[in-house]
Amino acid sequence: xxxxxxxxxxxxxxxxxxxxxxxxxxxxxxxxxxxxxxxxxxxxxxxxxxxxxxxxxxxxxxxxxxxxxxxxxxxxxxxxxxxxxxxxxxxxxxxxxxxxxxxxxxxxxxxxxxxxxxxxxxxxxxxxxxxxxxxxxxxxxxxxxxxxxxxxxxxxxxxxxxxxxxxxxxxxxxxxxxxxxxxxxxxxx
Numbered sequence: 001x002x003x004x005x006x007x008x009x010x011x012x013x014x015x016x017x018x019x020x021x022x023x024x025x026x027x028x029x030x031x032x033x034x035x036x037x038x039x040x041x042x043x044x045x046x047x048x049x050x051x052x053x054x055x056x057x058x059x060x061x062x063x064x065x066x067x068x069x070x071x072x073x074x075x076x077x078x079x080x081x082x083x084x085x086x087x088x089x090x091x092x093x094x095x096x097x098x099x100x101x102x103x104x105x106x107x108x109x110x111x112x113x114x115x116x117x118x119x120x121x122x123x124x125x126x127x128x129x130x131x132x133x134x135x136x137x138x139x140x141x142x143x144x145x146x147x148x149x150x151x152x153x154x155x156x157x158x159x160x161x162x163x164x165x166x167x168x169x170x171x172x173x174x175x176x177x178x179x180x181x182x183x184x185x186x187x188x189x
Contacts, residue, residue: 014092016037017079017083017091017092020033020037020079020080020083021083021084023036024080024083024084030077030080030081030084031077033080034073034076034077034080037076038073038076038187041187041188042187042188044187045183045184045187045188046188048180048183048184049184049188051180051184052178052180052181052184052185053178053181054181056177056178056181057176057177057178057181058176058177060172060176061173061176061177061181061182063169064169064170064172064173064176065169065170065173065177065181065182065185065186065189066189067166067169068166068167068169068170068173068186069166069185069186069189070166070189071162071163071165071166071169072162072163072166072170072186074162075158075159075160075161075162075163075166076159077159078155078156078158078159078162079155079156079159081152081155081159082152082153082155082156082159083152084152085150085151085152085155086150086152086153086155086156090150090152090153091152091156093128093129093131094129094153094156094157094160095160096125096128096129097125097129097157097160098160098163098164099121099122099125100122100125100126101160101161101163101164102163102164102167103118103122104164105164105165105167105168106167106168106171109168110168110171170182170186173185173186
């Protein structure tokens, strides 16, 4: 069942990025696209609110879920801005950096030490990202700085940073309110 959920998450995220990119090509404003995305999430989540055990939720949950939702909404706004300025062939692989940022923040703020397998995965992500670097225009050109000078790449890294910071209160919300309540209220907020 977990594999089905993970595959569903991967497919739906990729499909959402394609639709969001199509909307940017049609000239729709990034804020409108973000609002539309969250409206879809809210419609899916609203019926699930009946399954949430509200008596088991404490006040820390509400603070954490509101903070996580706010950070993720801002991250989504920059994600859509990035989609409007970046090819999906560059945008997609940049998604992997979310894991790198989240691992660093979890180490610093939550004291979570990555396993050897997790650390190996992060190293693979970092090494693989060198394939994203644009070809050098001159022999002395720095390919890394050329990549980071692209406005869409800058927006994507800002969105990843906001999403990664948002994982900290999101994890605390899961711990204090449970996975279902966190998912439902994250989508609604």
